[in-house]
Amino acid sequence: MTRITIIGNSHVAALKVAWDAMAADHPGIEVDFFAAPGRYFRRFRLLDGLTFGLPVAARIDGAVLDASGRAEVDLSQADHVIWAGYFWPWDAVVGLMLDFDIDGLREIGASQVLSRAAFDAFCGDIVKKVTPPPEWLNWPWPRLILLPAPMRSADCLASRSARFRVCRLLASRPAGARETIGAFMDVFAGSMRAQGIELVAQPKETLLPNGLSAPRFSRGARRILDPTASTEDVTHMNAEYGKLQLREVLSRLALPERPPTQAGPLDSTAPFPVAGRLDPAARDRQRDEAHQRHALPAGVVAAIGDVSPVRGSARESRVAPGTRGETNSGDVVGEDTPPEAFA
């Protein structure tokens, strides 16, 4: 059994409803969700070792959307920890896209032009500001995976709100937008990988050429969770999106998925790491073997480089409680998913 813990803000909802529909096809995988609205989630911390939750002093009724009412979760029990809806400054990246042509990526007739080297350097600089705090880096185990928050849905273009002005500007000059966001994500992924974190970007097929999310992946996001909702949500994605993203993650983890038409047990020889209750040496050995046998696709390697297991004693080096920085989590723009999703 592979144990996956998915933590995050309201963007976890799309994964939750997707997993509810997919779980039967993955009997060898156990997924635990631990989420909270962004305004609360950003207060969550690694409290002690890999125990993650709200500091006692900050605990508020209703802050945690976990079905069992937990205020914390022990991430050390998982083989993989997925942090969904991870904040990234998409508006800063779009700011670069609006003011500049970018060599090889985007030609919109801007008066200024960025070289590709400068663009990559600026992306790397932006990424530094959203790197998780030190206690999240270079975990020997479990493996940490970030899922950046999705781009806004193109449905936002119908709004006249100043909140979506940047999106409207982006859509008005769409050339190369999707590719540019992809290039940013490559830099983001490379930077995370260097710190022992894997980043799985928004699936390309969910992005329109103008860089915004295709509406079909957002429509119904709210109604799935709240059937009485009368408005659409341009920030969150729906179950279809969640499925695509989970499949992408599972493929990165080299976890087996039962073919839709095939019944029966999972391939028991599937070489995914089983960890958590093994002694550390055996766990490392299994993990290394799994990585060696399941090389990432060439495109992924090109984007994020080689993902070799990171060894070390990161747990011992984590900073003491009370000295940690912000987690940069939470989508401050979006509306939070209603708690019913986790009921």
Added chain:
Amino acid sequence: MPLLNFSGYGRRVLRMLFGAGVTARSRASSVTADVQSTVAPAGKAGKRPGTVAGGRGKRVPQGKPHAGRERSRNGAALPLGGAGTPEPRGGPALRGDATPASPYIGLPSRAYWRSGVAERSPLNPGDLYRPRFAVTRDMQIATAGSCFAQHVGRALRGAGFKVLDAEALPDAVSDDVANRFGYRLFSGRYGNIYTTRQLAQLLDEVEGRFTPALPVWRRGDRFFDAQRPGVEPDGLDSEEQVLDHRQRHLARLRPVFAEADVFVFTFGLTEAWTHRVSGTVYPTAPGTIAGSYDPEIFAFHNYNTIEVLRDFERFRTALKAINPNVRFLVTVSPVPLTATATDAHVEVATCYSKAVLRAACGMLVARHEDIDYFPSFEIITSQNARGAYYEPNMRSVSPMGVETAMRLFLRAQGVDPAAPAPAPKKARGRPRQRTVADRSDDVQCEDALLDAFAR
């Protein structure tokens, strides 16, 4: 014991100061008195301070700069402290006994080396700068020049001045990374402009009157803008790309030249490399960052004062043509040469370079009311600082030096450097906030690359 030996050199000095019609002996005492600042303290009127021939009057107490004749900021003489009417500057005043007084008598303490420098507390920048015109926060300021000018721009931004930025980046990009690609260093991404010839050449290019020869240099399979080779550290993919980047860059600069209220320029070097046939000047030697040196194509030139003066005059005239109300604040970089291509020792070559540039600045200020000189060179190189404003390499200006110079500038302009800068207003370009104290190694100096060639 005489302080000066009036034979030879001393006599010539005296003759220069007082004219040939006086004897060395009769004037020597006055000069001796002046050199020692031996003027009577204020309040002891009845006797003009320092006019006791051959006497050793009492020194002006520290902190009483108005003891003698003081001058206002516009140079008009102010009344003596209870000592009578001001004295015309044109020549020695005559006292009742018709003995001519020296024009060097009774000047403010800042006029004398002893009180103005030697007795000034160490690292006190003193009263070296009195603005000719005000530079205010509502003015739009353009900056250009050598690497020291980067400090000037940053200090002004940090103090809430509107420093234009024609090629602004989103705030999400940090200064360090932006600087690496030539952003946020000056009002345009033109890199360091070391010579007035290059400054004039740039404006001509912006105005479409000039096209540089050999505009693209290569290093391996990468291509560089010969006029600003440092702004893309790894170069670009093709010559066409370089030319495209340059055209867009030039198009962004015109508003900076046209709209600046004050143009700040730091004179950096006299040594430059030029294209033999066209006269195009380059900011770096071919082969330093990119390109290759071919003596048949490129020539070394060490500008003299007349050339520097003429080039800045040309720039000023051209700029006034598109921006009639612009004023100029000029400085001389206190950063010595990294290397010289002359036969001289680098220290001698540095002295030549700085002397030429300083003289040109002095001449410009004397010629034009709209040009002010800020003595950053004097502040940093002052003997009073005893070298403390330099890094251990004795070349780079230390953060303390930068801060001292810029604090003096701000104070002279009526700005409290310690006070928080007002919240920036959106203006053309993008004023950015940064503290006065910037690390000296933040500065991007292409000429520092010459160190790589040092034996």
